[in-house]
Amino acid sequence: MAPVRDRLGVALSGGGHRASLFGLGALLYLVDSGLNKTVPTISSVSGGSITNALVAQECDFSTVTSGEFDGVARKLATAIVTRGLLDATLFARLFVLTLTGLALLGVWSLSRWSTHLVPWWLCVVLLGAFGVLAALRGTLVEYLFGTVLFRKSGRCTTLGDIRGGTEHVFCATDLNYGGPWHFVAGSRAFSYSPARELRGVIDTADIRLQTVVRASAAFPGAFPPKRMRFGSTRAFLADGGVWNNLGTQWWGLDSTPFERDYRQAYVPNRFLDQLLIVDAGLSLTPTSSVWFSLPFIGELVSFSRAINVLYPNSVKPRVEALRAWLDRWVDDEKMYLGPAVVTLSDSLGTFSTRHCVEAAIAYGERVQDVQRGRTLDQVGSADSGQPRTRRQSMNRRALAFLESLSAWQRAGLFLGFESLVKLHDRARAVPTTLSRVDRSDAAALLAYGYLSSMEALHVTFGAPMLTPPDGRRLLHLIGALEDPYSMPEMGVGPAAPTSSAPDRRREVL
Numbered sequence: 001m002a003p004v005r006d007r008l009g010v011a012l013s014g015g016g017h018r019a020s021l022f023g024l025g026a027l028l029y030l031v032d033s034g035l036n037k038t039v040p041t042i043s044s045v046s047g048g049s050i051t052n053a054l055v056a057q058e059c060d061f062s063t064v065t066s067g068e069f070d071g072v073a074r075k076l077a078t079a080i081v082t083r084g085l086l087d088a089t090l091f092a093r094l095f096v097l098t099l100t101g102l103a104l105l106g107v108w109s110l111s112r113w114s115t116h117l118v119p120w121w122l123c124v125v126l127l128g129a130f131g132v133l134a135a136l137r138g139t140l141v142e143y144l145f146g147t148v149l150f151r152k153s154g155r156c157t158t159l160g161d162i163r164g165g166t167e168h169v170f171c172a173t174d175l176n177y178g179g180p181w182h183f184v185a186g187s188r189a190f191s192y193s194p195a196r197e198l199r200g201v202i203d204t205a206d207i208r209l210q211t212v213v214r215a216s217a218a219f220p221g222a223f224p225p226k227r228m229r230f231g232s233t234r235a236f237l238a239d240g241g242v243w244n245n246l247g248t249q250w251w252g253l254d255s256t257p258f259e260r261d262y263r264q265a266y267v268p269n270r271f272l273d274q275l276l277i278v279d280a281g282l283s284l285t286p287t288s289s290v291w292f293s294l295p296f297i298g299e300l301v302s303f304s305r306a307i308n309v310l311y312p313n314s315v316k317p318r319v320e321a322l323r324a325w326l327d328r329w330v331d332d333e334k335m336y337l338g339p340a341v342v343t344l345s346d347s348l349g350t351f352s353t354r355h356c357v358e359a360a361i362a363y364g365e366r367v368q369d370v371q372r373g374r375t376l377d378q379v380g381s382a383d384s385g386q387p388r389t390r391r392q393s394m395n396r397r398a399l400a401f402l403e404s405l406s407a408w409q410r411a412g413l414f415l416g417f418e419s420l421v422k423l424h425d426r427a428r429a430v431p432t433t434l435s436r437v438d439r440s441d442a443a444a445l446l447a448y449g450y451l452s453s454m455e456a457l458h459v460t461f462g463a464p465m466l467t468p469p470d471g472r473r474l475l476h477l478i479g480a481l482e483d484p485y486s487m488p489e490m491g492v493g494p495a496a497p498t499s500s501a502p503d504r505r506r507e508v509l
Contacts, residue, residue, distance in 0.1 A: 044240075045240035056164070145210035158205065159184075168185040218237065274340070
């Protein structure tokens with residue numbers, strides 16, 4: 001069965017700068033493999049919208065080459081590593097410091113120890129100043145987005161400035177109507193609501209890109225929602241993850257019949273042959289119970305923790321449903337869509353073993369044969385036999401990937417990390433914030449997004465399996481190395497060519 005080469009949709013999840021870098025690694029693979037030419041639409045939420053917006057501003061994703069896209073990736077990765085967002089300018093640092101100081105002074109002024117040192121009205125002034133500054137933090141984030149990333153030729157980029165063959169969709173949640181809101185780079189915003197009170201296409205060509213990203217990333221509690229008005233329509237927009245942190249609602253995967261019928265006239269790329277969903281979410285880890293017992297502060301901590309518990313549990317059922325959909329697609333040749341879900345919480349090889357049980361069993365037997373002293377040539381090739389069904393094809397490709405994964409790990413230093421486990425641990429260690437990311441963590445997220453997307457697309461749709469990007473390229477992308485070919489090769493894979501815009505589509509199978 002020949003690999004599918006038709007249109008490929010991409011959905012980038014939320015998750016702060018962790019999602020931005022993880023999604024960027026996935027897009028790097030699409031460009032290296034040439035699959036970017038088949039991508040009609042990229043939808044995104046929150047942290048994924050930062051990556052989606054910068055790519056939309058800097059290039060036409062449907063035609064960009066590897067060398068050109070490395071420059072785009074370097075701009076975003078370097079900004080996250082060296083500046084972050086909340087640490088981007090001196091003004092931002094002073095704002096955060098002042099806000100924190102006012103909060104501490106306000107709480108202290110309420111204590112009995114301050115009654116003999118400060119007048120009662122100072123408590124009111126401090127709390128009032130804190131409230132004003134806290135209400136302005138959304139404006140600050142929007143300003144920083146424009147200052148650090150979304151500006152070209154001395155002016156802020158608007159949705160109408162974006163052109164190209166790939167459609168870029170930014171998902172937000174309208175708190176007024178309790179439904180999703182979609183901004184489409186180019187000319188329009190699309191919105192619908194379960195209550196049917198708000199629906200239609202609105203001209204948004206003049207809206208700034210930084211405003212759209214702020215609305216898509218405005219998670220309540222962290223940043224205030226964005227108030228917007230379009231004629232008689234008022235929107236109160238919060239993080240798209242409030243509705244769906246995977247950003248898959250644009251593709252009609254979780255819509256009601258009414259929504260699907262209504263969107264049919266406005267979403268030309270709704271039906272696809274392939275869909276890649278890049279999820280940067282992580283499972284919850286245990287936390288200390290000390291803070292929960294403190295008066296007032298404990299209630300705030302408990303509220304924050306409750307949101308953290310609810311948030312992943314709204315995503316997990318969607319992920320499991322999409323995985324089940326893929327399993328049905330494997331056995332039903334008539335189904336039109338097989339969504340491949342890449343999740344940061346999974347280690348490399350998990351996708352292959354979960355969806356291809358026969359490949360997992362065969363790989364385990366081969367590992368045992370190798371441990372007994374037999375070579376892969378003696379135990380047979382992964383390409384033996386001619387597959388006739390989707391499942392047979394996926395099992396063959398999954399086995400090939402698992403064998404290549406073992407070969408990469410045996411090659412020594414894995415992309416500059418001690419092992420694949422260390423690479424995964426560093427990628428998972430990045431919190432869900434908009435602060436600066438450590439260089440090693442940023443490199444790990446790029447590499448892991450690249451490799452996990454390659455695994456999912458190769459196993460599911462027969463996309464090219466490439467050699468991993470070596471350490472020099474990763475150092476270049478995060479701004480630690482100016483010329484990626486000015487030092488000896490790091491990591492695995494064949495030596496890179498000396499061309500300034502090398503062709504990285506080197507398949508290992």
